[in-house]
Amino acid sequence: MSQAAIGFQLLLRRLGHYGHVHAGEVAPGYSSLVRSASELEPAREDLVLYHHGIASELASALLHLDCRRGVVFHNITPPRFYAGTSLEEPLTAGRAQLAAMAGRVDVSIGVSHFNASELRVAGHGNVHTVPLFIEPYRFDVDAADEAWARELKRPGTPLVVSVSRVVPHKRVEDLLRLHAELERRSPGARLLVVGPYAAGSRYFRSLPKQKHVTFAGAVSHAGLVAAYRSADAFVSMSEHEGFGVPLVEAMACDVPVLAFAAAAVPETLDGRGIAFDEKSFGVLAELILTLKTDHTLKGRVLEGQQQRVAELSPESTQAALAEALELPKTAASRRHHRAGKPKIAIVVQRYGERIVGGAEAHARQLAQHLSARCGVTVLTTCASDHLTWADVLPEGEEHDGDVTVHRFRCGGERRMRAFNRLSDERFSQAQSRVDEEHWLAEQGPRAPGLLAHLADTKGRYDAYVFFTYLYAPTVLGLPLVASRSLLVPTAHDEPPLKFDLYADAFELPRALLCNTPEEAALVAQRFPKAARARIVGVGVDPLPDSGWRPVAEPYALYVGRIEAGKGLKEIVKHHGRDLPRLVLAGEGDLKLKGVEALGRISEQQKYDALRHAALAVVPSRYESLSLLALEAFACGTPVVGNAASAVVAGHLKRSGAGVAFSSPEGYASAVREVSARREKLSQKALAYAKRFRWPKVVEAYLEEIEKIRHTT
C-alpha cells in the first residue's frame, strides 16, 4: 500500500495537486517522505484518500475528519485463510470498517474491478476502478543486481520464481509441490521465493523442506529485477489477490507468467500470460519446461504480456484517477492571457546576494535582468546553506531591487553524514520509485509551503522558471505547473542524474533552457523524451577595474565553493612552487594547506581578482555552465580547466582561450603553458566572451515566456 500511496501522490502531482502521504506507522528513517497520521490536519476543502486493507485505526479516524473523504480499497484477504489465528479478527474487522465507511466517504476507489465490486457489496456508492501501475523502465535489464543475476543464471536448470509474502493464502506449499514435480522431470530445477517470511511462524515451519528451494526474504529493487529476469517462469499459486502487482512486474521483465486464476488475477492478466483454474502440478511442471524449450510459444506469450504492461501504464491510471476524483486529465492551467508585462515566478532553492552557488547566482542575475521587462517574483526558501537547509532567513516577502522575493520555510534540516551514507547506498544500484522519492525527500529542501503555493497560484503567474533539476522544489513543484514551466536544468554528469524520478522535471516543462550544447546533449541522452532544449546560457558583464588584487605576485585564481566535490584537493596537491600562487576565493568546509584562501569576496573584488590573475582554474568535473570560466574570459583571463567536464572542455575548445587537463601531471603543465601564453590567449578569451551578453539572454527568455502566454 505504501507503493500505491506514493504512486497516487505522483499521479496527483502530475494532475496539478499537491499533497502529503501520512501513515499510521512510519518506518525508521522515512519521516522525511511520510508523515505520521497524527499530523493530519486537513482543511475543509481538502480531500483525504485513505488506503484501506486490514483493520486500521485510521479507518475510524477518517470518518471524523472534517473534509472531503475517499477510500482506496486494496482488498482484504478472506478471514477463512487465517481461521483460528490472531489474524482472523483484524481481517474481519477490516471488512466491518469497510462497510462502516460506506455512505460516509465522497468517493470509493477499487484498485481492480474485483475490489470495486466488493466495495459495492459493502454498501459503497460512487465507486470507481483505478488500477495500480508500475513504471516498466524500472524493470529493464540494466536495473538488475548484476552479481545476483550472474549467480542465478544457470543455463539448463529451470528456475521458477514467485514473489510474495510467505503466508497461508499465497499457498507456498503448492509452489513446493510444483517444484517437486519439476525436479522429477528436470533434476536440479530451482524454486526461488522472494518476499518477507517469518522463520518462526507456524506456517513457515509447516512447509516441507526441499532441495534447491530458496526463500530469499525481502530483497532490494535491483535484486527483485534480477530474480524476475533470471527466471524461466513466474508462478503464482495465491488463492486471493486484490490486484497482483508482481504479475505485472514479471510481465515487464519478460518472464512467462503462470498464475492461479483467483480473485482479481484474471482481470490483472486480462488474457495475457497463462492462467489456470486447477492445480494439476504435473501439467504445470510440463508447461514450464515446454515454455523453456518452445521459443515460438514463449515469444507469443511474452509479446501479449508486453501489451498488457503497456495497458497498465501510469498514464491510464492517471486518467482513471482524474475521472474518479472529477479532475481535469492534465495539470490545470487556468486560461488568463493578459496584455502588458508578463508576470513570472523564478523558483530556486536559495536566493540572495550573499548566497554562494553557481545556479543560485545565475537565478539572481536572471531575476534582476528580467525585472526590467517583467514582474518577477522569486519563490525560494529561508535557507542560506545548501548542506543543512537550516531556516535562517526570515519567512515571507521581501524585495531585492525590483524583484519580489517570497521565502518559505524548508521545514527540516539535512544531516549530511546520514545523507551521504544514504546516497552512497542508493547510487550503487537501481532503485524503486519509493526509494528514489525517499532520497529526494532527504535531499530537500522540502519547503512544503512553496509547493502548496505553486499548487494554489496556477493563475497568478504567466510562467514559472525553475532553477536546477536536482532539488525537491523542482521535482515536486514543476509538475504542478508544468504547462507554464521552463527549466534551467544546470545538469551535469553526476550520480543523481541516474534516478528515473527526474524524468518529470526534464519531460514535463515547455522547454529546457540549457547553458551549453554539452548540457543539452547530456540531457537528451539520459532522457530521450525530454522537452525541447534551447541553448540560452547566461550573460556576463564584468564590473570595471578598481585596481584591487589579492596578492602582489602572479597568481592562479579559483572562485566558488571550497568543497571536496570541486576537485580542489587534487590540484592543490599538484600545484608546484614554480607555478603562479594558487588563490582560492569562496566559502566551504574544505581546509587546504599551501594556498591563499581569501574566504568570501565581493562581486567587485571577484572581477578585479579575475582581471589581474595569470589564469583562472576550473578543477571541477561537474559543471553545467562554468560561470567562473565565462567570467574569467570576460575579464580577458585564460582558463585551465578539467577535461573530465565536457562543458569546460567545450568552452576551452570553442574559445581557444585556455588548456584542459586530464591528469594531475597535465594540470601543472597546463598552468605553465597558459601562464606563458597569457597575452595571446587573453585576446581569444575576450572575443569568446562577447557571445555571453544579458540582452541576448533576456530576449531568449522573453520569447519562451511569450510562447507560454499565447498557448495556455
Add this chain to the structure above:
Amino acid sequence: MKLMGRDITGDKLLEEIRSRLQARGLEGPTGGPIRFDGLEPRVDPIAFNVEALSEHADPTRPLPLETHRAGLGRAVLLAKWLFRAGGQIFINEALARQKRFNGHVRDSYAQLSAEVKTLRERLEALEKPPAPVTKRKTK
C-alpha cells in the same frame, strides 16, 4: 483443468501436455478442484463491534501465544507462558478495574447501537415514499 490465455490455444496445449505425461507415466498429483467463493460478503460493522467488544472485554484472558521469530522467539514464548502460569492471580488483580470498565464500554456500545438501529429503521420508514392513494370510485 483449463489453461487460459489469449496467446495460447489452451485446450490444444493442455491435450499435448497430458498425452506427453501419459506416455511417460508422469501425471503427478493435483490440488483438486478449487473453491471459488467470489466476492466476500458485507460484514455488518455494528454486529462485528458488539461481538468483538464482548470477546475482548475481559483483559485478564490471555491471547494465544504466537511468535514469528525462530530460535530466540521460542524462548521468549516459553518465558511468556511461565509468566502467565505463575502470575495469573496478579494479572487478575491488576486488571480488575479495567475489566469492569470494558464491560461498561461493551454494554454502552450494545445499547447505543441498538438505539441507532431502531432510529435508522424509523428514519427509513419515514423516508419511504408514501403509497399511492387509490381514488375511491364515485358513483
